[in-house]
Amino acid sequence: MPARERFSFRQETVIRPPLPGDEPGPHDPHGPQVPHTDGFRASTRTTSLGPVRMSVHTYSPLWDRAGRDSTVTRSDLVLCDPSHTCHGPDPAAHGTDPAAHGTVAAIHVQVPRALIPLRQDQVDRLAAVRMPAGEGIGALLGQFLTQVDRDASGYRPADAARLGSTLIDLLTALLVHHLDADAEPEPPASGRRSPAGGRRELLARIHDHIERSLSDRELCPAAIAVACHVSLRTLHRLFREEDTTVRDWIRARRLERCRRELADPRCRHQPVHVIAARWGHPDPANFTRAFRTAYGVTPHSYRRQCLDDSQQS
Structure with missing residues (x-):
């Protein structure tokens, strides 16, 4: 060339x-x-x-x-x-x-x-x-x-x-x-954990609980607050400080689980609506709109593109 x-x-x-x-x-x-x-x-x-x-x-x-x-x-x-x-x-x-x-x-x-x-x-x-x-x-x-x-x-x-x-x-x-390293303040001279460090640890624990509970249809802010031993007000404040909401975070993580299974050749024979329902999206039309908003492509098109790439690799 x-x-x-x-x-x-x-x-x-x-x-x-x-x-x-x-x-x-x-x-x-x-x-x-x-x-x-x-x-x-x-x-x-x-x-x-x-x-x-x-x-x-x-x-x-x-x-x-x-x-x-x-x-x-x-x-x-x-x-x-x-x-x-x-x-x-x-x-x-x-x-x-x-x-x-x-x-x-x-x-x-x-x-x-x-x-x-x-x-x-x-x-x-x-x-x-x-x-x-x-x-x-x-x-x-x-x-x-x-x-x-x-x-x-x-x-x-x-x-x-x-x-x-x-x-x-x-x-x-x-x-x-x-x-996190950029945002982390200098540790206090007393050696005690800083408020910012405690907040990050709490948020990580909440994220972990949500991740392990994504298939639970009853997953909601109130249930998360009880399971993680925080008040509902504190829970909402933590996510608000991350420029999101608890429900939006749950929705995004469930969409991500759907996206992974749509890209997985082992799940090729499972209908899209079955995968969506397994991860908290029982309405196919709403799921398609949410997926396209998040990823810029419909679930069916995304699956086809990923499976075609896998077969060519």
Whole structure:
């Protein structure tokens, strides 16, 4: 491929390929600022994991729209938001000789935005921020990605869908970990637990109870308050501080369970309405509207896209 076409080709086929539920993003009026892409080089291999696409590739270093270097090293994980235009190698930082740019090797994971349960402002805070992969949740995610790539040829289609869901969970856990670390105040000199720390622990306990009770048709704010030993007023306040409500959180988590089973080849013979009813959505029409609002695609279309990807991988 001609050198000048490599970067734009990668932008369209690697950085921004369509994913199940994706909506076309707004056109960037400034356009990609890529006047220095003659030396851009890349090679890629891709694996579909249900709604997730994992690519292993080498490429010339990239910069995001804000000018932050998004190059990763062996101990880095970086969140890249496709709404941020990527640029070619920065000549001011690397000189004008394309050979001086070098290449980096990376595992690139693409997840539909709707599947990350974080607000856009939270995602923006972490975009292009380097997160260490040598310890804690970062190390767990890094090892998981490496192992999935190493054994990719041995997975069945049903394995791929389940691995994709596990990957989303690990990625979300990593992002929330870093958001919590940024928000965590210095511990008091007395060594006592801070009010913010106690609030996070309580909210985590409530989230865990909800997660384990999603199939319970009687799950409601009052039942949650009793089970978690908090007042109903405190329960609503905790979720209000997260810019959501208890019922909206339950609805979103149930939709997520439905989404996972729709993407799972093992559930291909189960009608959509059966899966929906199992996770608290007994009305098929209401479920279809809620699913399309959450993920930008109907349940049937989403299932078809995911199962087609699994059969091709």
